[in-house]
């Protein structure tokens with residue numbers, strides 16, 4: 001393998017940006033996952049533009065981006081067919097006082113891909129649709145509690161979920177107590193939580209495939225069990241949608257959850273998310289059943305924004321035209337295999353672990369005592385970024401990632417392992433510049 005030639009050392013404009021932005025925007029970003037405390041000190045603070053799999057920062061440094069807009073990019077930045085479709089739509093106007101005709105086109109085409117789901121509701125964020133699913137489940141079942149997979153890191157920024165994390169400030173205890181947890185992908189743990197709260201759980205929410213390979217048998221049994229308890233199953237396809245399969249894991253495994261939530265990746269970075277589900281549940285949010293109590297489902301001025309819907313239609317068509325999933329899985333599998341080989345070559349198998357699936361490959365870092373190490377994580381990302389790979393520990397391949405990109409990422413990975421190894425031997429403080437990354441879900445700043 002060739003050595004990487006680019007070494008990025010100039011972050012001066014990024015440093016200025018970092019100093020100023022926190023005076024203007026709490027957190028300095030619009031998701032905590034993009035925040036300064038999620039990146040090493042030697043990293044870009046803000047991006048000026050992107051094309052395909054590459055992005056450029058405020059200092060003009062160019063990177064291969066590994067997690068495409070936090071996994072929202074499924075085809076590539078400024079991807080021609082999507083941009084062209086959006087521009088075409090924009091010239092027709094972006095928001096009207098009645099729905100745009102594009103809403104029906106989108107609804108029909110998206111639902112055509114999802115057997116067993118009859119209705120769809122659009123939104124701008126994933127959090128909005130998971131919260132809407134929870135509200136529908138509570139109304140449909142008349143029960144209050146939500147059972148969520150404990151290890152799955154994020155479902156919504158709304159109180160029902162955040163109240164069940166360490167970041168509880170601003171959330172009344174009464175609300176916190178309404179979300180309970182069970183061990184992900186574990187039927188016994190699921191049964192235990194239902195035994196502990198008999199007749200009280202409105203729904204279960206979980207990602208279909210997160211840390212363990214699951215089977216159709218498990219998913220079907222879990223869904224059947226939840227139904228036997230008078231509860232609903234919400235499958236969060238935010239990450240698996242358009243990644244594990246097209247359109248997602250529920251179709252891959254041939255199971256039908258009561259509702260599914262979609263977001264990241266289905267509009268190539270544009271703000272289009274949706275909730276799909278069975279008619280008898282979804283229509284609780286309708287206005288046609290005269291005399292029935294009304295449920296206030298998602299209702300937002302920007303929910304029908306035409307340019308984002310156009311982006312979603314163009315994205316769907318690209319997935320139907322090309323084998324995007326095949327491309328992404330091939331790159332992801334190669335990355336998994338090659339990174340494991342590199343880790344082995346450097347004898348780091350006890351210190352860097354390659355986890356999960358080819359469509360979303362993440363790394364875990366361990367110190368000499370076998371403890372999860374934020375310092376070593378930060379150092380590894382620092383070294384990857386120095387070598388022009390914008391890295392957060394996850395490679396989420398998309399259609400614009402090329403074999404050359406992967407070659408560059410693997411070279412950077414190899415060289416970063418050399419520094420990582422030295423840090424294990426000499427102490428990480430000798431190589432790490434600045435503060436280590438901190439968990440997003442922590443009680444204190």
Ligand SMILES: Cc1ncc(COP(=O)(O)O)c(C=O)c1O
Pocket residue numbers: 031124125126127128130154155156157207236238239263264273
């Ligand atoms: C599995 C999952 N569900 C829901 C969400 C929330 O989506 P959004 O950030 O668009 O609100 C995320 C975001 O990271 C997610 O990963």
